[in-house]
Structures are given as C-alpha cells and as structure tokens.
Amino acid sequence: MPGPQTRPEPSGSVADAVSGNWVDRHAPIRARPYLRLSRADRPVGTWLLYLPCLWGVLLAxxxxxxxxxxxxxxIAGCGIGAFLMRGAGCTWNDITDRKIDGSVARTASRPIPSGQINVVQALAWAVLQCLVAFAILLTFPLPAIVLGIVALIPVAIYPFAKRFTWWPQIFLGIAFNWGALLAWTAHTGRLEWPALFLYAAGLVWTLFYDTIYAHQDKEDDALIGVKSTARLFGERTPVYLARFLVGTVALMGLAVVFAAPRGEILALVIALGGPWAMGWHLMWQMRRLKLDDHDRLLELFRSNRNAGLIPVLFFAIAALA
Structure with missing residues (x-):
C-alpha cells in the first residue's frame, strides 16, 4: 500500500481528478498547483456547494x-462565491491534513504533500480567495452578510472533525449547505422556516453522498485512525443511505410546503416534483452501489451534481408557473 513517500505523476496531476481536465491541459503551469489546491480540476464539489444556493433563491x-x-x-454571485469558498475551504483542509494526505494513496498526489506548493503559499492563497468572496458578499443585504461571515466557523472546524467524531460528514453538511440559508435571506431579507427545512434537507443529502465518497478511503483511514461514517456504518451503509434518502426527500418536501403561496396548487405540485424526482435519483445510486469498487464509488459521488440539479429545474418551473 502506498505510504507517505508516494509521489504524484510527472505532470503533477492529482490522482482522483478527471482525466484530461482543463487545469492539467490549459491552465498556466505556475497556476496549476493553486488551482489543484482549490479543486478546480474536480468541479463536482463546487456544484455541491452551489446547488443549495440555487435551491434557496429559487424557492424564495x-x-x-x-x-x-x-x-x-x-444566482451569479453565489456561483462565483461557491467556487471561491470551496477553493478556500479545500485549501484550508489540505493545510490541516497535509500529513494525513501524504499517508493515503488517493490524496498523496495533492499539491502540499507532493511538494508542488508549501504551507505559506497555500495559506496566502486561501486568504486571497476568502477576500474576493467577501467582496461579493458585501453586495448582499446585511442579514445575508452576517450569515456569510458565520459560515466561516463550520468551514474552519470541518478539517478537524474526523479526528474527534465518527460523523465528520455532519460538519461538512453544515458548511456545504449554508448557501440555502444565505440565498433565501439575500432574496427575502430574513431567515424563515422554509430555508431551515431546505438547509436540513441538504445536510442529510451530504451525509448520503459523502458517506459514499468516504468508502474510497476506509482502509487507509482505519490504518491512520481517521474517523468517518463509512467506517462507522461498514456493511450496513445501504441501510443508513436509505434513511438519508428518506430524510432528504421529506425535509425538502416540507420546505416546499412551507414556502408555497396560498392557493397556488399547480405550482406546489410542480415544486414537490423536485424532491420526489431527486429521491428516485438517490435510489438509482443505491442500486448501483458497490462498497469496494472505488471507481463506482467515485462515479456515484459525482452523479450527485445531477441529483441536485433536479430540484433546481422543478423549483424554477414552479417559480414561473
């Protein structure tokens, strides 16, 4: 099993990046380590951070x-902010996890453990991304600005969660779905129950997809003592995924019901189609699940971009109905 001495490919590509991604092919050579640090070569994470923002503003x-x-x-500001804050969060995560990443086969090729970039450079890059994102946040109403600042707390805590809890995915969910609260508040000027239910739905969805993702590393995690829901659930993972599926659909359904204008029955039915259809996508993932097939696990994790886009479509149609 590869250990800390694992080195990246000569090109500097990261092991779990999409083959032939735009960073490896087209980005300036000096910028590539920074873009890899921000996961620009693996865009699905940006989507997973952005989608709750779209849910929030469309439902509002x-x-x-x-x-x-x-x-x-x-919509545009949240998209740019999602790219920047996902990049800043991943950079912070790689700074705090640099020793762990060097001991895990899938992550040893990341920029810091592979020597493409040092900690000081990475920290400066994280700060720069946060500052640009903050400038965008300042264009939103004050309640949304406050929410955006508070969001930094779970972002800062998440990298350490796997050291003290078997449920680090909860902390990821708290951070990754904050956009549902922020985008709703940016439109309405206040935080309300539909946004809270939508946020809870996103958090449970994160437990679903990140448990699938974490199964890729369960052997290495066990060796180095890193905790995760994948290790906690083991072979009972499908049972828990089914519960997360039901929770996601139910909570998003409640968000739609609480958000629905009175008398708009057709629009309500259309909007409820979002969580219903998303639930079928999650069911499809469960049917294809193979806990020891790393390629399949990564494929299913990435497919959650499409799962999250389904409510976007239904909410947009309902808003126009």
Missing part, C-alpha cells in the same frame, strides 16, 4: 412571487 422566488434583476446577481 417561488415563495414571494417576485423576481428581479438582483435575483440574477444572487
């Missing part, structure tokens, strides 16, 4: 019945 539009030019900026 559905709730209020109002759509304006500022909503277009919320």
């Amino acid at each position: 539009i559905f709730h209020s019945g109002q759509f304006g030019l500022f909503d277009l900026w919320i």
Whole structure:
C-alpha cells in the first residue's frame, strides 16, 4: 500500500481528478498547483456547494412571487462565491491534513504533500480567495452578510472533525449547505422556516453522498485512525443511505410546503416534483452501489451534481408557473 513517500505523476496531476481536465491541459503551469489546491480540476464539489444556493433563491422566488434583476446577481454571485469558498475551504483542509494526505494513496498526489506548493503559499492563497468572496458578499443585504461571515466557523472546524467524531460528514453538511440559508435571506431579507427545512434537507443529502465518497478511503483511514461514517456504518451503509434518502426527500418536501403561496396548487405540485424526482435519483445510486469498487464509488459521488440539479429545474418551473 502506498505510504507517505508516494509521489504524484510527472505532470503533477492529482490522482482522483478527471482525466484530461482543463487545469492539467490549459491552465498556466505556475497556476496549476493553486488551482489543484482549490479543486478546480474536480468541479463536482463546487456544484455541491452551489446547488443549495440555487435551491434557496429559487424557492424564495417561488415563495414571494417576485423576481428581479438582483435575483440574477444572487444566482451569479453565489456561483462565483461557491467556487471561491470551496477553493478556500479545500485549501484550508489540505493545510490541516497535509500529513494525513501524504499517508493515503488517493490524496498523496495533492499539491502540499507532493511538494508542488508549501504551507505559506497555500495559506496566502486561501486568504486571497476568502477576500474576493467577501467582496461579493458585501453586495448582499446585511442579514445575508452576517450569515456569510458565520459560515466561516463550520468551514474552519470541518478539517478537524474526523479526528474527534465518527460523523465528520455532519460538519461538512453544515458548511456545504449554508448557501440555502444565505440565498433565501439575500432574496427575502430574513431567515424563515422554509430555508431551515431546505438547509436540513441538504445536510442529510451530504451525509448520503459523502458517506459514499468516504468508502474510497476506509482502509487507509482505519490504518491512520481517521474517523468517518463509512467506517462507522461498514456493511450496513445501504441501510443508513436509505434513511438519508428518506430524510432528504421529506425535509425538502416540507420546505416546499412551507414556502408555497396560498392557493397556488399547480405550482406546489410542480415544486414537490423536485424532491420526489431527486429521491428516485438517490435510489438509482443505491442500486448501483458497490462498497469496494472505488471507481463506482467515485462515479456515484459525482452523479450527485445531477441529483441536485433536479430540484433546481422543478423549483424554477414552479417559480414561473
């Protein structure tokens, strides 16, 4: 089994990046380690951070019945912010996990443990990404700005969670779905129950997809003492995934019901199609699940971009109905 001495490919590519990704092929050579540090060569994580933002703003539009030019900026600003904050979070994660990453086959080729970049450079890159994201956040209403600042707390804690709890995926869910709260609040000016239910749905969804993801590393994690839901659940993982599936659909359904304008029955039915259809996608993932097939696990994890886009489509149609 590869240990700390594992070295990256001569090109500097990261082991679990998409083959032939744009960073490896087209980015300036000096920028590549920084972009890899931000996971720009693995965009699915940015999608998973951005999708709850889209859910939040679209459900808020559905709730209020109002759509304006500022909503277009919320959508665009959250997209840029998701890219930047996912990059900053991953950079911080790699700084704190640099010794662990060097001992895990899948992560030993990352920029810090492979020697492509040092800790000081990585920290400066994280700060730069946060500052640009903060500049975007300042264009939102004050309640959304406050929420955005508070979001830094779970981002800072998450890399350490696997050292003290078997449920680090909960901390990831807290951080990754904050956009549902922020985007709703950016549109409405206040935090309300539909946003909270939507946030809870996203958190449970994160438990679903990140447990699948964590099964790739369970052998290495066991050797170095890193905790995860994959190790905790073991062969009972499908049972827990089924529970997370039901929780995701139920909580998102509640968010839709609480957000629905009175008397808009057709729009309500359309919006409820979002969690219903997403649930079928999660069921499809479970049917294809093979806990010891790393390629299949990575494929299923990545497919959650499509799973999360399903409610986006239904919420958008409902908002226009």
